[in-house]
Amino acid sequence: MRIISWLRSLPDLTANRVRLKPKLIASYLVAAFLPLLCMGFFLMHKANQIIENQTNRTYGISMQQLMYNMETRLASYEELSNHFYFDTNLNLDLQKDYSDSTNVDIFEVEREFIERVKVLLKFKNDLRTVSIYFHNPSLYNAKPYLTLADDKITSQLGFQRASASSYKGYWGRVKSVPDGNVYWDVELRRTEKTTRVFSYNRPLEFYTDHQSVGLLSIEIKESDLYSLLAKEGMDKGIYLIESDGTIITSNDRASLGKQMAGDVMHRITGKASGDFLLNRSENDHVKVMYNELSNGWRMVYMIPVNRLLQETKDMRNYGLLFIIGSAVLSVVLIVLVSNLILSRMMILLKRIQRMRNGEIETGRFVSGKDEIAVLDHSFNQMAERMKYLIDEVFTLSIKKKEAELTALQSQINPHFLYNTLSTVSWLGRKNGNEDVCEIVESLAKFYRISLSKGKDIITMREEFECIMAYIDIQRYRLKNRIRPIYALDDGIMDASVLKLILQPIVENAILHGLGHEKEQITILIKGGYRNGAVQLEVIDDGIGMTHEVSASLLGEQAHAAQRSGYGLRNVNERIKLHFGRDYGLTVNSIPGAGTTVIIRLPYLIE
Template sequence: MKGFSKYIAGISIKNKIFIANILIIVVFISTQSYFANTISQNALIEKEINNSSRELVLIKNNLQTLVSTIEDYSKILASDYRLQNVLYNDFLLNNELNASKLVEGLNNLSMKKTLSETISNIVEPNTKIKAVSILTSNHHWVDVGFADNAYASRIFGDGYGADDRFYLPTWTGLTKFGFLYEGEHNVFAVSKTVIHKDTGKMVGRVFLYVKETTIASIYEGENKGGEFYIVDSAGQIISSQNKAMLYRNFKEAVSISIPENGEDTAFTQGSGSKEMLIFTQRFEPLKWTIVSVIPMDDISSDRKQINQLMIGIGGACLLLALIVSFLLSGSITRPIFQLAKTMREIRTGKMQVRSTYQSKDEIGYLSEGFNNLMNRIEALMAENVEKQRTKAEIEFKLLQSQVKPHFLYNTVETIISLIKLGLGKQAIQAAQYMANFYKISLSKGNDIISIGEEMRLTESYLEIQQLRYVEYMEYTMEIDDEILPYSIPKLTLQPIVENAIYHGLKLKKEKGIIRITGRRCGNNVEIEIYDNGVGMHQNQTKAIMTGFSVFDEAGGFGIRSVSNRIRMLYGERYGLQVESEYGVYTKIIIILPLLHH
């Protein structure tokens, strides 16, 4: 910093004014470019939101048309008189009243021919249906050509389930299905019960197979840079342009959470080059969700031409500013030499020096203002020193208030009780723990100690409390040795542990546990205090996190004091994270910077 100050001091006033003007122009152009860029980006995003929303609605409508068409084909096939007659004849041949054993009537060549002719009008290339299987009322899968009946039997079984009592078409989830001559494909199956029109009997069930690629063809080619997914109600990807994503959990595969309320939404996720614009459209008939994921980089590519134009205009303005600033700075030099001399003296540490230049022109006003400013700075510096001293006193008093007198009284009473009961060894241990606690808590007035010392202090406190409340508490401490030398504000853990005992475990009917763990996470230290006591309500955890709301002075003041103290020392990035479920547990995580003691 001193080297930079010397360099600035060596520049002439003319050049300083010149540089200042250039900086102002640069800042102005940069600010204007920033806001113009931001406005254009927001406009492009808004445009993309409108276009993508319309695109998703179109895809949804096309999907609805496809689904309705396939369901209509299932109804047409199930109501075809030839198919019904063949299935009904098979039903009669194998009726328990008419035959002593099953007769595979559908193996008859003439019947198989009739079924093939019926089905051929339904499947490819006439429709988007890949193949059809038929399950007869007598639990036979009909082999009429393209579908592999062994797969059908293995996937859907040979019996009838609860869905078969419904006469509407039923869609299955995405599954791998085998086809003769082609192997496996990812398909959806649409099943429909066949009811004989004259007798009203259920004589079979038809299964229509639709390939996933048929569904995907609705949206493939629509998006210029993003990805489309169709997700079922269980969160599984059932259609995607990238087939490797099929059958995977959507949230785990792409790290995006779909709103569970079923509403159509548009939101952004991620940051930088990984920021995405996400749209969802609910397809209610099948409880599917259509998801469009568009990288923000693809949307902002149109801004390149705008940015190039802005750079050209900015360069022209900067060139003009250079010329004007050079001419202007040359006309202002001599009147401020004396003020510059005064400033150089102040820069050397002579804060009492003031400018002696007096005039009624602008430089005179500047000199007077400079003197007033220095007077104000001196006053503020004195005020700041006083505030720092007051702050240190308050912190010290807050620190001392953590070592509560009633803990000393209770510990002494515990020692006396142990002596009366003839437990001299335990009484000595309690006295040693109390001595260790107060020795470390005083720590020669140091406010910052090592994590190792803080852990020994906390362990002494817990051992004393365990002697008093052995019937309802126990504890464990698992601290990585790596973090023990790092620093921590003194008496950080004790208020939290005390709160866990008195407002968590003590109110619980059975014995509970306090678990303290510590580890390094990147450039931070994380210490976690867990207890399985009565937990806290949501408003209580919120009060601790915000540090403002007072929900329970007995239970929350100490913890909020710890949080506020850490933030005051290290900044808003650090402090406490609270997680609790009422009646189950409470977990408080202390986040500290990685600083050596």
């Protein structure tokens, strides 16, 4: 319960202590700008994701296309080797025994092959040379096109791997050689600049017995593969590497022949394809994508994350600028709108403050048809009504009541009235008429208390004595048709009360309670302290009245019905005027069962 109470009082401790303008600005920011801010960040985040995914897709497609071009180019060299592999005449020439042949015959066989190679080299600048290492000792060496595979050559690891590769062939390692195509003797070009080449090697077998007759070696310039990489942008590093990490070709020309970085090789060794993020330092992050070619080589893409996310950063910067601009514009507009609203409300507030100081102004101060204008119009109507009540109703009514009271008091001389009634009482006792004596004494007591030297406030004890005297007079007048019962608590007898509040109620009970069919009426007058106030009740068992009649006793139409100038309405208004709207009369009546009038008063002691 304490928590609930604290939560209910929280607005009074926080928001209700803040001025309206900051609250308006804060509410506008929360209601308008906060959703815009959240939506902006959400859209910016989604846009960044889309751009990042699209960038990754673009690089992936680029890599796949380059892989396809590379595979196609390598396959073309394998296809070229088929022209020699399936050449029956060439296979026969390589295994034929030339021991009994003349030098001219041997030269003619070799010349035919060399011319064939030269024509091929003339039209394919990407090739450096095509060579055959043969096993037939009866043939002559014609380097670099025809070379006897002696023990020195066959003992080399590359030659052994190539010979064991069978139909698939073997891709040799990259090496540096003199630049240009070889037409006859490579020794003639030692002074030329070098170029990097790699070779495709394939064993030549006779198709009948699959007997090895030699090894075909096609040397290809590295620049041919580089031409495929050069079409890609320089925003990324592209590396074609051997299985051991040696870089075959790359758009980073300074890295040719070197080993691929160890942190990359560690992640890709034994894997055919994939991608990962490589964090080398705080500001050096690289996205690595790799894929394996059919011959065992690997294509590696290394994309700096800064480049990968450049468009994302641009989008984020533009988004932040847009959000900041929107925030500034929103704050300016909110302040302007708040000032526009509050300026009109301040007019109304100052008007209320002037009214609090007693300056009642009439007229419309705020124009328009919105709620503030309606509030100003309603306040103006209230001000006009209040001014009318003060100037016309309240002032005149008070003056009228004061004049009536003054006239009433001036018409009655208490001393003359007391002396007259005392004389009447003495004459009654002298003549032995006790009834006349008692009624005159009751009348004297009633007027003594009701006049009370001009005071409006008397004690409950005096009011009780006054009503008892009044009932005694009525009992004599109505020949004991009234049976009073009194039940007042002693604790309220010293409480202060307006004089003559019970008499009009008892008079109304007698007037409405007695009828031709009702010979006697019982009136119960009781009082006590109830629910923080003094509560008096006047209950009769008279003929009662309808709800409409009982309600009219406190209405405007009841004023003319009260013969003595006092009535229930007069008592009700006097109590409310003197003690407040929480106090007054309540009338309940049931036809044939009687009437109950409840008086609620504050407990005051003077």
